[in-house]
Amino acid sequence: MKQLYTFVKKEFYHVFRDRKTLLMLFGVPIAQIILFGFALTNEIKGSKIIVVDYAKDVASQQLITRIGASKYFEVEKSFADHNQIEDAFKQGKIKLAVIIPQNFNDDILHFNKAQVQVIADASDPNTATTLTNYITNIVSDYQSSLTPNQKIPYRIVPQIRMLYNPELKGAPNFVPGVMALVLMLVCTMMTSIAIVREKEMGTMEVLLVSPFKPVFVIISKAIPYLLLSIINLIIILLLSVFVLNLPIKGNIFLLFGASTLFILTSLSIGLIISTVTTSQQSAMMASLMGMMLPTMLLTGFMFPVENMPVPLQVLSNIVPSRWYYIIIKNVMIKGLGFSAIWKETLILTGMTLLLLGLSLRNFKNRLA
Amino acid sequence: MRTLKFLLQKEFRQIFRDKIILRMIFLAPVIQLLILPLAANYEVKNISLAVVDNDHSTYSQKLISKITSSGYFRLTGYTANFDEAYQLIADDKADLILEIPQGFERNLIREDEQKLFVAVNAINGTKAGLGGAYLGNIIASFNGSIRTQLIQPDRFNPMPQIQVTSVNWFNPLLNYSFFMVPGILVLLVTMIAAIQSALNIVREKEIGTIEQINVTPVKKYHFILGKLIPFWLLGMIVFTVGLLLARFVYGIVPAGNVALLYFFLSIYLFALLGFGLLISTYCNTQQQAMSVAFFFIMIFNLMSGLFTSIDSMPGWAKIITDFIPVTYFIEVMRMIVLKGSGLADIKFHLAAVFALGVVLNTWAVINYRKTS
Numbered sequence: 001m002k003q004l005y006t007f008v009k010k011e012f013y014h015v016f017r018d019r020k021t022l023l024m025l026f027g028v029p030i031a032q033i034i035l036f037g038f039a040l041t042n043e044i045k046g047s048k049i050i051v052v053d054y055a056k057d058v059a060s061q062q063l064i065t066r067i068g069a070s071k072y073f074e075v076e077k078s079f080a081d082h083n084q085i086e087d088a089f090k091q092g093k094i095k096l097a098v099i100i101p102q103n104f105n106d107d108i109l110h111f112n113k114a115q116v117q118v119i120a121d122a123s124d125p126n127t128a129t130t131l132t133n134y135i136t137n138i139v140s141d142y143q144s145s146l147t148p149n150q151k152i153p154y155r156i157v158p159q160i161r162m163l164y165n166p167e168l169k170g171a172p173n174f175v176p177g178v179m180a181l182v183l184m185l186v187c188t189m190m191t192s193i194a195i196v197r198e199k200e201m202g203t204m205e206v207l208l209v210s211p212f213k214p215v216f217v218i219i220s221k222a223i224p225y226l227l228l229s230i231i232n233l234i235i236i237l238l239l240s241v242f243v244l245n246l247p248i249k250g251n252i253f254l255l256f257g258a259s260t261l262f263i264l265t266s267l268s269i270g271l272i273i274s275t276v277t278t279s280q281q282s283a284m285m286a287s288l289m290g291m292m293l294p295t296m297l298l299t300g301f302m303f304p305v306e307n308m309p310v311p312l313q314v315l316s317n318i319v320p321s322r323w324y325y326i327i328i329k330n331v332m333i334k335g336l337g338f339s340a341i342w343k344e345t346l347i348l349t350g351m352t353l354l355l356l357g358l359s360l361r362n363f364k365n366r367l368a
Numbered sequence: 369m370r371t372l373k374f375l376l377q378k379e380f381r382q383i384f385r386d387k388i389i390l391r392m393i394f395l396a397p398v399i400q401l402l403i404l405p406l407a408a409n410y411e412v413k414n415i416s417l418a419v420v421d422n423d424h425s426t427y428s429q430k431l432i433s434k435i436t437s438s439g440y441f442r443l444t445g446y447t448a449n450f451d452e453a454y455q456l457i458a459d460d461k462a463d464l465i466l467e468i469p470q471g472f473e474r475n476l477i478r479e480d481e482q483k484l485f486v487a488v489n490a491i492n493g494t495k496a497g498l499g500g501a502y503l504g505n506i507i508a509s510f511n512g513s514i515r516t517q518l519i520q521p522d523r524f525n526p527m528p529q530i531q532v533t534s535v536n537w538f539n540p541l542l543n544y545s546f547f548m549v550p551g552i553l554v555l556l557v558t559m560i561a562a563i564q565s566a567l568n569i570v571r572e573k574e575i576g577t578i579e580q581i582n583v584t585p586v587k588k589y590h591f592i593l594g595k596l597i598p599f600w601l602l603g604m605i606v607f608t609v610g611l612l613l614a615r616f617v618y619g620i621v622p623a624g625n626v627a628l629l630y631f632f633l634s635i636y637l638f639a640l641l642g643f644g645l646l647i648s649t650y651c652n653t654q655q656q657a658m659s660v661a662f663f664f665i666m667i668f669n670l671m672s673g674l675f676t677s678i679d680s681m682p683g684w685a686k687i688i689t690d691f692i693p694v695t696y697f698i699e700v701m702r703m704i705v706l707k708g709s710g711l712a713d714i715k716f717h718l719a720a721v722f723a724l725g726v727v728l729n730t731w732a733v734i735n736y737r738k739t740s
Contacts, residue, residue: 020651024659031667039685040676043493047679089537090709092699095679112528122536123706124547127677132534133501143530154518155481156511160500162490163457172491185662193655200575280654281567282388285396288563288662293400293555297407302675304495306414308407315403326460333491334458 003212007220014194015224025190029182029232033239036174044130045072049096052082055104063100063116063142072134089121096120096131108146164333171244176328177301179236180321183259184266184295186229189287191270194221196283199274214363222267229263230256249335258331258341261348262324268355269320275362299325323347371586375594383598393564397556397606401613405548408675412498418445418453418462425473427514434510435466440502457489464488464499476514538623538706545618550701551674553610558668558694561603561637563661565644568595569736570657573648592733596641603637604630623708632700632718639693639725645732668694696721 016022051067053060068075076094085097099117107114118135120128165172195218198204207217233256240246248255270287277283296302298316305316316322323344330336338345384390417435421428436443445462447453456462467485469475476482486503490496539546572578581591614620622629644661651657671678671685672694678686689695696717703709711718 018653018656020656021653021659024663028663028666031663032670035667035670035685039681039688040670041680043680044677045680047677087713090703090707091713092703092707092709108528108530113531114528115531115533118532118534120534120536121707122539122542123702124677125536125539125542125544126547128536128539129542132532136532136534139530139532143528146528153480154476154511154515156476156484156507156514157481158484158486158504158507160486160488160504162488162496162500165490165493165496170493173493189658189662190655193658197653197655277388279386279389280658281571282386282392284563284567284654284658285389285392288559288658290392290396293404296669297404301492303408304412304492306416307412312403312407316407329491330460336458340459 004216004220007212007216008223011194011220011224015228025186025228026232026235028185029178029236030239032178032182033175033236033243036178037171037244041170044127046074047072047095047127047131048074048076048093049098049131050076050085050088050094052085052097052099054102055100057103057105059105059108059114060100063104063139066138066142067098067135070134070138072131085119094121095124095127096135098135169246171240171246172329172333173301175236175240175244175246176325176332177299179233179259179328180262180299180301180324181295182232182236183229183263183324184269184291184321186232187225187263187266188270188273188291189284190225190228191222191267192273192277192283192287193280194225195271195274196277196280200279215360218271218360218363222271225270226260226263226267229266230260233259246333248332250331251337254338254341255328255331258324258327258345258348261345261352262320262327265320265324265348265352265355268352268359271359272355272362275359294319295321298322301325320348320351371590372593375586375590376597379594379598383602393560393602393606394609397553397560397610398613400556401549401552401610402617404552405545405618408544408548408552412495412502413440415441415464415495415499415502416444416462417441417464417466418447418456419443420447420450420453420465420467422470423468423472427473427476428468431468431507431510432466435503435506438502438506440499454487457487460489462489463495464503466503477518546620546706547702548674549614549618549620550705551672551698553607553614554694554698554701555669555672555674556610557603557607557633557637558640558697559665560606561599561640562644562665563658564602565595565599565641566647566651566657566661567654568599569645569648570651570654574653588733588736592645592736595645596638599641599644600634600637603640604633607633620705622705624704624710628711628714629701629704632697632704632714632721635718635722635725636693636697639721639728642725642728642732643693646728646735649732649735668692671695672698674698690720691724693721693724 049067051064053064064075067073076088082097082099088094088097097119099119101115101117104114104116116135116139118132120132122128195204198207208214237248237255241248269291273283273286277286298305298312298319299321300316305313305322308316327341327344327348330340334340419432421432432443435441441464445453445456447456450465450467453462453465453467457465465485465487467487469483469485472482472484484507486500488496488500536542569578572581611622643664647657647660647664651660669675671681671689671692673689678689678695681689700714700717703714
């Protein structure tokens with residue numbers, strides 16, 4: 001026990017003396033929370049558009065004013081000629097063009113029927129559809145404002161209520177995602193590198209010939225990162241409660257318990273990587289290239305897993321962060337208890353045991 | 369010149385001898401480019417819907433079958449009351465609840481107006497917003513068809529009607545992979561080039577071999593060029609592999625000039641490698657270099673406009689994106705590949721990335737010292 005204590009102390013010295021790494025370890029979650037909280041939104045607004053007004057009459061002016069007043073659009077300027085539209089798209093200046101044909105007002109007054117043309121830059125399909133919908137809504141609002149007193153017969157009015165997140169804020173969705181991403185990163189990448197580093201520098205041999213058990217070498221490597229991850233977790237939770245005003249609805253001990261389990265899973269992935277690689281560079285490539293993008297994309301917090309093709313949905317089952325993400329969402333946002341997450345907890349436990357077993361076996365093999 | 373040749377020879381040997389890294393440099397992007405665009409899809413379909421039908425009338429049945437046949441919704445629950453449906457949402461078995469009140473059909477005919485209740489799981493704001501909007505559209509069109517059934521329409525429109533006709537340029541089928549693949553390719557090239565260059569000099573520092581170079585008459589810029597050129601080439605090759613994959617797997621044929629694309633890439637890599645070098649001159653161990661590189665790459669990825677729109681960001685965030693080279697390259701990729709933009713269209717991007725490259729590289733060369 002005393003030996004283990006000494007070794008853990010050695011590892012802590014390693015970690016704390018490297019100020020730059022330490023700063024980055026805590027900088028990553030803070031930067032992510034701030035970016036996701038204040039800079040990134042899935043909402044599409046402030047898109048630059050142009051309006052080509054051939055009508056230049058009362059109705060077209062009213063419509064343009066309405067479009068300009070919407071927070072979704074910034075009307076750049078009006079071109080006289082639609083031939084300039086293509087150039088504007090190619091320069092990436094605008095996302096959408098609205099063309100109002102001649103005699104717009106007359107058509108409305110005399111025929112009760114008029115047209116507006118919309119050209120969208122569909123190189124970004126999502127934005128194109130959303131913006132076209134916004135324009136359609138503005139136009140139909142304008143249309144109903146023309147005849148304010150007419151009542152539409154047989155009307156069905158859907159009343160929509162948003163559960164859990166009535167303001168449609170991004171935070172309830174991304175905070176669990178950031179937690180999964182950061183814990184995964186710190187544990188997997190840092191542990192694998194810390195171990196491989198001793199291999200690369202040759203100091204691993206020194207440790208292995210000492211009377212200290214090899215398993216304890218690994219355990220003492222993992223403990224500092226376990227602790228750092230828990231500190232990171234606390235930072236993220238504090239930021240989300242006090243900066244983003246996202247309360248923790250469920251049991252906080254359950255949250256920490258599940259997180260510790262996930263930290264252990266990530267640590268064991270780090271161990272596996274460290275047993276199969278020999279240089280820090282390759283350990284890093286494996287954990288960064290192999291883990292980061294899949295974790296970001298297959299966890300489900302950026303893109304819903306149900307929309308993916310079936311083989312990918314199957315593949316996402318082996319990404320541990322996917323299960324952790326479900327747990328956090330259920331406990332933190334929905335406020336559910338253990339009965340709602342027992343299945344995910346069991347899966348994570350199984351993964352951890354499997355990974356740990358594999359890495360310990362590999363580690364022994366290497367000694368022989 | 370001869371010195372540079374020997375240095376390059378050394379660097380290439382080092383790269384080619386590490387088979388694991390070499391494999392990862394080429395295999396990882398290929399695999400990720402094959403898998404990730406399938407995952408990165410904002411199109412929302414297969415929304416799970418739970419229905420609470422308190423009316424059991426012809427209309428309520430018609431409405432339900434209209435919703436399920438739209439292709440966006442999957443009926444996953446048909447419950448007797450709202451509480452059971454709510455439990456389905458808590459268990460993530462349903463995303464949306466549609467509650468049809470008792471007397472729906474009768475009230476609609478008698479009172480001219482009837483309400484429907486929709487509850488959405490809004491933890492994922494995008495999905496909730498889109499799902500609610502789809503359902504609203506379907507209900508509106510159901511409403512329209514009922515109205516035309518009940519009332520004989522006039523020959524002329526009684527009310528003014530403004531039609532919106534929309535055209536989707538550059539990607540008429542709204543194929544999402546056309547949008548994602550070029551962007552993901554940029555991220556992959558960025559990650560490989562930035563990390564490899566950031567780690568390389570630091571590795572020599574950590575192992576101690578940099579001392580051997582420091583005591584030779586090799587000039588500062590020779591040494592740095594010797595480090596830059598191999599990774600510059602590597603970035604070019606990875607990019608080419610990715611472009612071929614995009615061509616043959618996703619059917620993305622660049623609409624614009626490919627030579628222009630490579631011209632931009634070469635300047636972009638110059639800026640990016642300068643960034644990697646700068647990191648490596650400030651760090652002493654690979655672990656440090658990696659965590660610093662990771663920190664910045666993460667910010668680059670998130671703010672590059674690949675996943676979320678830059679237009680929607682607040683002013684301060686937009687200013688930050690002006691200093692991120694990845695932003696420019698993703699934009700240029702989309703402009704050249706999808707819209708066929710020419711040199712005149714991207715000249716501003718080109719100038720910005722070139723300026724960033726000059727600043728970063730100069731900074732790195734000044735900061736690199738042969739004495740420690």
